[in-house]
Amino acid sequence: VQLVESGGGLVQAGGSLRLSCEASGRTFSNYDMGWFRQAPAKEREFVAAVTPSGDVTYYAESVRGRFTVSRDNAKNTVYLRMNSLKPDDTAVYYCAGRGDGDYATVSRATSYVYWGQGTLVTVSS
Secondary structure, X not given: OEEEEEOOEEEEOXXXXXXXXXXXXXOHHHOEEEEEEEOOOOOOXXXXXXXXXXXXXXXXXXXXXXXXXXXXXXXXXXXXXXXXXXXXXXXXXXXXXXXXXXXXXOOOHHHOOEEOXXXXXXXXX
């Protein structure tokens, strides 16, 4: 599976962005899809995830209520809608995919097999 993110950019605090991640290769609809982010000098952290059918979602506490993850299996694409952005949201955002259905590990980066190259989101104060 190849993953390509898009939609990053510079936005003022309080603004919104929508990230997209298009998949190609194997059957996209079989995979859990996650979003992670990594800020400078910080470890990669979980942001959100969505199950293969799109009916169950998971969020980090830091983004719950502000971010929404969704997917369109017909378009092989997963989205991350980010509202009320804060300077602390500045990071490179990565999408990731995995076939593992153990939802106890959905927030662990090591449980994901496929990764995109990342897209930079910068939130100015």
